[in-house]
Amino acid sequence: MTDRAAARAAKSTLAERLSGDPGVVGIGLARRDSGYVLTVNLADATAAPRVPGDVDGVRVVTEVIGTVRPL
Template structure:
């Protein structure tokens, strides 16, 4: 079970360690069956390589969202 504070800390760790990768377009929080987890938004499925399944016991979920562009 992951509480919200643990998920927030794991999110910051994921952002610090992986956030500068070209294929990662966002890092946030997500509800999981046992509490909270980290959501990593990816440009393509190939961008998920080497991402951990968990960080400090908090689950990491990946979602392919494509290229993110600002609204005009």
Template sequence: MTDRASARAAKDALASRFAADPGVAAVGLARQAADYVVRVDLTEPGAGARVPADVDGVRVVTHVIGTVRAL
């Protein structure tokens, strides 16, 4: 079971790692069943290959949301 503090630390590590990656739109936390996971929103499917499956034992899930544009 992953607690919120562990997931937050993993999120911070991934956010720093992918801050300048144009294929990554956002990095955040999500709940799946009783666990916290790190959710990485991608602008393109190919960017998912660069995202690890877990960080320090915290599962990472990806979702392709497409290009983010200002309104």
């Protein structure tokens, strides 16, 4: 089980690691099972191999949502 504080710390690490990657359009936290995971939103599936499966023991899940555009 990962608590919110640990997930937030891991999110900062992951955001720094993936900053500037054009395939990554968002990074967040989500509750899964009995703890927290990091979520990485991707523009397309080609970015998925660059995303680690976990950061500091916090599981990372990816989802392809497409390109984010302003309204």
